[in-house]
Amino acid sequence: MKQLVVLSGKGGTGKTTLTASLAALLQDAVVVDCDVDAPDLHLLLKPTVLKVKDFYGSKLASIDKDKCIKCGACIRSCRFDAIDDDFNVDQFSCEGCGVCGLVCPANAVSFTQRKAGEIYVSETKYGPMVHALLFPGEENSGKLVTMTRLFANLTAQDRKKSLIIIDGSPGIGCPVISSITNVDYALVITEPTASGIHDFERLMQLVNHFSVKPLVVINKYDINEENTHRIENYCNENDITVLGKIPFDPIVVEAMVQGVPVVEYNVVTPATIAIKDIFQKVTKILEV
CATH class of the missing domain: 3.40.50.300 (P-loop containing nucleotide triphosphate hydrolases)
Incomplete structure (x- = not known):
């Protein structure tokens, strides 16, 4: 071939x-x-x-509100401003880089594959x-x-x-x-x-x-x-x-x-x- x-x-x-x-x-x-x-x-x-x-391309972050302690580490670390003050993730802004999961002390962030x-x-x-x-x-x-x-x-x-x-x-x-x-x-x-x-x-x-x-x-x-x-x-x-x-x-x-x-x-x-x-x-x- x-x-x-x-x-x-x-x-x-x-x-x-x-x-x-x-x-x-x-x-x-x-x-x-x-x-x-x-x-x-x-x-x-x-x-x-x-x-x-x-x-399926990049991953999408999501925050478990029951685990979240609202420390704000994810908001401060997200360079794409994808997390609002109520700890909701904007799926269009999230690049799936994973930094929010790394800085979260409560392990409240998870990632799912999204259809791209x-x-x-x-x-x-x-x-x-x-x-x-x-x-x-x-x-x-x-x-x-x-x-x-x-x-x-x-x-x-x-x-x-x-x-x-x-x-x-x-x-x-x-x-x-x-x-x-x-x-x-x-x-x-x-x-x-x-x-x-x-x-x-x-x-x-x-x-x-x-x-x-x-x-x-x-x-x-x-x-x-x-x-x-x-x-x-x-x-x-x-x-x-x-x-x-x-x-x-x-x-x-x-x-x-x-x-x-x-x-x-x-x-x-x-x-x-x-x-x-x-x-x-x-x-x-x-x-x-």
Whole structure:
């Protein structure tokens, strides 16, 4: 089983659009949306949910009023101001750090797991899909990504699929680290803008740190060809493969508004031609 993660140093570079197109062209892979903080791959692939698994993240503190001696140690120690003067815990402010339980002399504080999100195992017209949603205000998104990938591995084994395509989170934070570990290749999408180049270089440092082989796609390359050359020169100097360049194309947005992968849209454009060429190169590298 091989795993390909699609990443971008910043949001809005076309990561999810390309992932959906690859899934539509392959139609024989398990697709995973690991952007659990703001998932949107389902808008293009339109999955039918088959199974739902609850995700429990941080713990929620509660105070036993019968044991509490009202010394106020928990109130003074809580840096999140989650405990009021009547010793009630605000579930939205509590971060589950546990300090109130440590300072309580009466052992009146207990902790319970709270539901922080959901993991979905679904079916699409292109094959199985595993995705998740972290509830607003909750944390431990890296843990949720890890669990989502675990369900994807189990699904791939059960369906006898040889490839997993992962739509990772933008940036270089904890969800990205959880998305990139133990994968075979990282398909990095960037754009020729100042912020795009800056975040692309940061992401490449992360990819190199985890010893993952990078493959680069430059999206909307023709909006600033000077910056495109800068990206290409960076890749040449660091022996990084540039799989292709996708031109700016309004049809991509039009297809997204219609809720379909652009390669499934009934219009042949330079962007779809470039994406299909990238697909051919990816499948050759992955040998699938």
